[in-house]
Amino acid sequence: MIGLLRAEVLKLVKRRLYWVMVLIFAAVMGLVAVLLLLLPSISPDALPGFSGIDKPEAYTFGAAQALGQTWFPVVLAVVLLGGETGTSIWAFSLTLESRRWLHLLAKTIVTTVAAWLATLAAIAGWALVAFLFAEGSGSPPVSEWLAVVWKSGLTEFTWVALAFAATGLFRSIGPAIGVALAFAFGEGILALWRPWQQVSLSLASSRLVGDFGDISGGIGVGFSGAISFGHALVVVLGWAVAGVGLAVVGLQVRDP
Numbered sequence: 001m002i003g004l005l006r007a008e009v010l011k012l013v014k015r016r017l018y019w020v021m022v023l024i025f026a027a028v029m030g031l032v033a034v035l036l037l038l039l040p041s042i043s044p045d046a047l048p049g050f051s052g053i054d055k056p057e058a059y060t061f062g063a064a065q066a067l068g069q070t071w072f073p074v075v076l077a078v079v080l081l082g083g084e085t086g087t088s089i090w091a092f093s094l095t096l097e098s099r100r101w102l103h104l105l106a107k108t109i110v111t112t113v114a115a116w117l118a119t120l121a122a123i124a125g126w127a128l129v130a131f132l133f134a135e136g137s138g139s140p141p142v143s144e145w146l147a148v149v150w151k152s153g154l155t156e157f158t159w160v161a162l163a164f165a166a167t168g169l170f171r172s173i174g175p176a177i178g179v180a181l182a183f184a185f186g187e188g189i190l191a192l193w194r195p196w197q198q199v200s201l202s203l204a205s206s207r208l209v210g211d212f213g214d215i216s217g218g219i220g221v222g223f224s225g226a227i228s229f230g231h232a233l234v235v236v237l238g239w240a241v242a243g244v245g246l247a248v249v250g251l252q253v254r255d256p
Helices: 002-013 018-041 057-067 071-085 089-096 098-134 142-170 173-190 201-211 221-226 229-253
Strands: none
Touching: 002 098, 018 057, 018 071, 018 089, 018 098, 057 098, 057 142, 071 098, 071 142, 071 173, 089 142, 098 142, 098 201, 098 229, 142 201, 142 229, 173 201
């Protein structure tokens, strides 16, 4: 297992894809920070009707924005796994270690940690900008920052698992990315339908995010009171388990 983890880390850090995606992630967060934090402080009339976000809410708002970038773990996971299952690399890897679930476990751990670290870096960068430019004073307590850390990890794990499920079933990068991203956007729209709200991943994620800040900024925030925190946690974990299960089925049943 250690060897598989080491191999996945080496494959990740040697690929330009990850670093390019991190730069794009940083650019997106930077643009949002400029519009919502810097611009109101420099030119209060630049955004009519918007007076800016004051501290300490500015910190948790930034965390919500970073967690809302679901494209990052989805695309990263699909490309990392699909780049192997769509070629002979996957078959060769199975000759070295035939237990597919071990390969999936190693990839899940490494990809989740990679996406999680990028998200935490984005949150830290936002927090620095908020500290320098946002109005108001104060900071969330340590307990809320710790909540940001573990909730970020859970969110990234869930989207990585779902992306791996799509990849395992379709075995092709293009269709897997299309299906995973379509699910991310479509599921958010379904959250407007009351019966779906009880199992909605986007709504549950928003509920988790909203629990550590007054401003969640996530999809379905208008329905954040529809489910409790415990219910939301169960829903997110349920989707994560479903993603892992479908990924295992896709990789185990279909020929490499």
